[in-house]
Amino acid sequence: MHQVADAVSSNATWPTLPVRAVKGITVVVAVTCMALALWMQPMSFRDFRMEALLELFAKLIAIALFIERTVEVLLAPWRGLGYHRMTAQVKQAKAKLDNGEAGSAEELSSADSELREYKGETKQMAFLMALALGMTISAIGLRGLEFFLDPNSLNLPAQQKVVFHALDVLVTGALLAGKADGLHKMVLVFTSYADKSTEKLKGAI
Numbered sequence: 001m002h003q004v005a006d007a008v009s010s011n012a013t014w015p016t017l018p019v020r021a022v023k024g025i026t027v028v029v030a031v032t033c034m035a036l037a038l039w040m041q042p043m044s045f046r047d048f049r050m051e052a053l054l055e056l057f058a059k060l061i062a063i064a065l066f067i068e069r070t071v072e073v074l075l076a077p078w079r080g081l082g083y084h085r086m087t088a089q090v091k092q093a094k095a096k097l098d099n100g101e102a103g104s105a106e107e108l109s110s111a112d113s114e115l116r117e118y119k120g121e122t123k124q125m126a127f128l129m130a131l132a133l134g135m136t137i138s139a140i141g142l143r144g145l146e147f148f149l150d151p152n153s154l155n156l157p158a159q160q161k162v163v164f165h166a167l168d169v170l171v172t173g174a175l176l177a178g179k180a181d182g183l184h185k186m187v188l189v190f191t192s193y194a195d196k197s198t199e200k201l202k203g204a205i
Contacts, residue, residue, distance in 0.1 A: 040160045046150040050194050056147050057187045060172075063142065064180040067133045071126050079122045086115040127177060135173030144172040 093108035138144075145168040146154070156164065175183060 036163065040163075041156055043153040043156070043164075044150045045148055048147070050190070053147075053190060054187065056144070057183055057190075059142070060144065060175060061180045061183045061187075063137060064134075064176045064178075064183055067130050067137075067176055068179050070133065071129045074129065075122065075126060079118075079125070082118060083115075083122070086111065086118055090115055130177035130179075131173055134176030135169050137176065138169040138172035142172060143168045144175060 089111040090108065093104060093111045096104035097108050143165070145164075154161070154164075
């Protein structure tokens with residue numbers, strides 16, 4: 001179980017996309033956002049205490065841990081057998097190489113490449129599963145961006161409210177899929193900034 005968890009311990013990366021495709025997607029998103037900005041109403045931030053923000057992140061971190069463990073449990077019986085088989089093949093190839101057997105270097109290279117590819121596929125599956133779970137949890141009520149907005153500014157036209165909530169679900173779900181470590185780093189950034197701001201205020205008095 002733990003070995004399979006190691007195979008999905010880091011965030012998955014998407015397959016390499018052509019640079020032209022990335023540029024095209026970026027242009028389309030930028031043009032769409034500019035078009036939306038023409039008819040959408042501006043929204044204002046609300047005042048909040050650092051304690052409230054930390055409480056929000058504590059909830060997000062706890063749920064991210066639940067998602068992380070759930071993905072590991074679901075993937076272990078599904079991908080574990082192949083992982084152990086390929087790991088054993090790599091060990092056998094290394095042993096043959098140490099014994100100086102002919103063709104062992106090619107066999108080790110092939111087995112290692114197959115294991116790396118399998119790990120990459122497993123990481124992508126883990127990320128997509130975590131993203132689906134995170135977005136589902138966000139869709140039923142846990143929102144991250146909504147926390148920062150003034151409740152009065154949420155009295156929006158129906159279409160704009162739908163777009164905002166959809167983006168909130170996507171962003172919050174992606175944060176949850178990014179695992180608890182990433183959220184913890186965000187907390188450290190916020191607390192570090194708050195501490196520096198407090199020190200500046202004390203020095204100004």
